[in-house]
Amino acid sequence: MKDLFLLDRNWTFVNHGAFGAPFSLIVDIAQRWRVYTERQPLRFIDRELFPRVVGVIKKFASFLNCRPEDLVLLQNATTGLNCILQSFPLSAQDKVLFFDCTYASVKKMIRKVCKDKNAVPVEAKLKLKEMKGSEDILAQVEAAIPEGCKLVVIDHVTSNEALLFPIDELVEICHKKDALVLIDGAHGLGSCPLDLERTGADFYVGNCHKWFCAPRGVAFLHVNHSNLSKMSPVRGAIVSHGYEEGFASEFIWDGARDYSSWFALDSCLLAWEQLDLSACRAYSKKLLDWAGHMLGE
Numbered sequence: 001m002k003d004l005f006l007l008d009r010n011w012t013f014v015n016h017g018a019f020g021a022p023f024s025l026i027v028d029i030a031q032r033w034r035v036y037t038e039r040q041p042l043r044f045i046d047r048e049l050f051p052r053v054v055g056v057i058k059k060f061a062s063f064l065n066c067r068p069e070d071l072v073l074l075q076n077a078t079t080g081l082n083c084i085l086q087s088f089p090l091s092a093q094d095k096v097l098f099f100d101c102t103y104a105s106v107k108k109m110i111r112k113v114c115k116d117k118n119a120v121p122v123e124a125k126l127k128l129k130e131m132k133g134s135e136d137i138l139a140q141v142e143a144a145i146p147e148g149c150k151l152v153v154i155d156h157v158t159s160n161e162a163l164l165f166p167i168d169e170l171v172e173i174c175h176k177k178d179a180l181v182l183i184d185g186a187h188g189l190g191s192c193p194l195d196l197e198r199t200g201a202d203f204y205v206g207n208c209h210k211w212f213c214a215p216r217g218v219a220f221l222h223v224n225h226s227n228l229s230k231m232s233p234v235r236g237a238i239v240s241h242g243y244e245e246g247f248a249s250e251f252i253w254d255g256a257r258d259y260s261s262w263f264a265l266d267s268c269l270l271a272w273e274q275l276d277l278s279a280c281r282a283y284s285k286k287l288l289d290w291a292g293h294m295l296g297e
Contacts (some may be wrong), residue, residue, distance in 0.1 A: 001280075004023050004025070005021050005022075005024055006024045006025060006027065007021055007037075015161065017162075017187055017208055017210055019216065020210040020212075020213065020214075022209065022210070022216070023268070023271055023272035024213045025267070025271065026049055026079070026215060027201055027215060027264075028093050029261040029264045030261055030263070030264040032148070033128075033260035034258065034265045037260070039260075048102050048257065049247070049249055050252060050253075053073065053252055054068075054248075056073070056075060056262055056266050057071055057072070057248075058250040059266060059269055060073075060220065061246070064194060064196045064222070065197045065198070065285060066196040066197055066222055069225070070222055070223055070224060070247075071221070071232060072220065072250075072252070073219070073220055073262050073265075074218075074220060075217050075218070076216075076217070076219045076221060077185070077186040077205045077219045078156065079219070080220070080221035081184060082237055083236060083237050084182055084203045084223075085113045085190075085207065086237075087177075087232065088113070088150075088151055088180075089231060089233045090113070090150060090159070091118075091119070092114060092117075093118070093121075093148065094117075094119045094120065094150045095147075095150065096110050096113075096119060096122065096150065096152075097122045097123050097124060097144060097146065097149050097290070098110055098153040099123065099124050099141075099144075099153075099154075099155075100123060100124070100125045101126060101160065101163065102123075102158075103155070103159045103184060103186070106153065110198050110270075119186060121271075122146055122149070124194060127140065131192075134166040134169070137163075137165060137166060138173060139169055142173050142177075145173075145174065145177050149177065149179045151177060151181075152170075152174045152179045152182070153182045154183055154184070154195075155184045155185075155186075156182060156186075156206075157188055157191055157192065159187065162187075167199055168198060168199050171199060172202050174287060175200075180202040180228075181201045181203070182201070182204075182205070183203065183205070185206035186210065187210060187211065189206045189207065189208060189211060190210065190213070190272075191208070191210075191211040191284075192281070194206075196224075200227075201218060201222075202223070202224050203220075203221070203222070203223055205221050206219060206220050207219045208220065211270070212268060213268065213272075214261065214264060214268045215264050217258070217262075218261040218262050219265070221234075221251070223247065225247070233250070234250070236254060237254070238255065240253055240254050240255060241253055243245065255278070277278075
């Protein structure tokens with residue numbers, strides 16, 4: 001596997017969760033897209049860009065098991081999280097629940113939005129040392145949901161602790177309490193199986209550059225519109241030509257920039273199909289167990 005990356009051979013790289021490490025072949029493919037674009041930039045952007053983006057989204061939606069019309073590509077998960085939180089309808093004294101293990105910048109997003117809308121941010125502390133399995137996580141989260149909670153923000157995999165949340169079951173619990181769910185899946189794609197149809201979360205935001213080994217600059221936002229018929233539209237971070245033209249149009253164009261990472265995602269999907277992503281996960285799990293025992297000795 002080391003030969004698939006550009007990483008320094010004198011080091012053992014273990015922190016894909018920070019900024020990722022793309023496959024060297026995918027880096028080359030992204031560069032080819034840049035060169036192709038620059039040969040006929042006007043023709044490419046005017047005539048080819050949008051159809052090609054739609055094609056990538058359709059293939060990616062099939063991989064994630066979701067409707068293409070519910071999926072958009074972004075430059076990073078931070079953008080997607082901001083879009084959801086800023087678009088979310090909150091009234092005075094509505095509550096937004098998050099946790100002490102929530103990523104630091106996400107906490108700031110929540111507090112900022114709640115301040116602007118006179119809503120109430122609720123940070124719950126999870127007793128991680130007392131958790132022995134999924135049932136403990138489910139019980140603690142359910143107990144933390146306050147009255148008047150409109151949105152629960154949950155990590156798929158926490159950034160610092162690498163704690164895997166049982167998101168399918170958590171979504172059910174939150175929905176029973178009439179709270180919508182935003183999953184911060186920055187570390188989810190690649191590190192664990194992801195089936196957006198089965199999960200049923202109202203919003204899921206993820207990165208492709210961390211554990212999926214795509215180039216930096218490609219992330220995704222999934223909005224479960226079948227659950228949200230009464231909610232106001234999710235807006236893009238930037239107002240441009242697609243404003244008020246529908247979900248996909250809000251996000252597909254935010255100004256002239258480099259789209260090569262998005263097009264390279266297509267090849268990244270093919271690479272993982274050949275490598276067998278589930279087998280790679282199983283191998284990584286064995287390494288993790290070995291490292292944990294070694295450090296504990």
